[in-house]
Amino acid sequence: MASPFVLVTILLAAFVCRGTAQGTRLVGGWQKATVEGNELFKELAHFAVGQQVGDREFFDTVVEVTDAETQLVAGTNYRLTFKIAESTCRVTETYTKELCRPKTEEVKDTCTAVIYDVPWLQQRSVTSFTCSGTVA
Numbered sequence: 001m002a003s004p005f006v007l008v009t010i011l012l013a014a015f016v017c018r019g020t021a022q023g024t025r026l027v028g029g030w031q032k033a034t035v036e037g038n039e040l041f042k043e044l045a046h047f048a049v050g051q052q053v054g055d056r057e058f059f060d061t062v063v064e065v066t067d068a069e070t071q072l073v074a075g076t077n078y079r080l081t082f083k084i085a086e087s088t089c090r091v092t093e094t095y096t097k098e099l100c101r102p103k104t105e106e107v108k109d110t111c112t113a114v115i116y117d118v119p120w121l122q123q124r125s126v127t128s129f130t131c132s133g134t135v136a
Contacts, residue, residue: 028071028072028073029071030069030070030071030079031069031070031071032068032069033068033069033070034068035065035066035067035068038065038068041065041068041078041080042062042065042097043097044078044080044113044115044117044124045062045065045080045082045113046061046062046095046097047115047124047126048080048111048113048115048126048129049061049062049084049095049111049113050095050096050100051126051129052129053091056091057090057091058086058087058088058089058090058091058103059086059087059089059090059091059093059095059100060084060085060086060087060108060109061084061085061086061087061089061097061100061101061102062082062083062084062097063082063083063084063085063102063107064082064083065080065081065082066081066082066083066110067080067081068080068081073116074118075116075117075118075119075121075123076116076117076118077114077115077116077117077127078114078115078117079112079113079114080112080113080114080115081110081111081112082110082111082112082113083107083109083110083111084107084108084109084110084111084131085102085103085104085105085106085107085108086102086103086104086108087100087101087102087103088100088101088102088103109131109132109133110131110132111129111130111131111132112128112129112130112131113126113128113129113130114126114127114128114129115127
């Protein structure tokens, strides 16, 4: 007769395989989100570009959020893809989405940022920010 440990292991493996085969998401995994109409995604994308000063004279600004994924951890990670353009605000000024409008209609780049948000602690940070170097 099999030991209780072996039986529990087999049952757990069967449960995980069944859930994966049915398309259920694993806890803690990235989940696709609907971008359209979600103001939080726009707010988070603007937060991410507002943190990027580097060697530039003007902030970039968000033109359009094109893709979003969420991941529940001890808070929420948001992986956002968005198009940017150079804004009218110098990096010596305070960035706001209302004031830092695009200089032109021309999209400069497509970027992806991961923003970690813990609202109950009022903590938000950009954990990664990369741009493709090409406009998509």
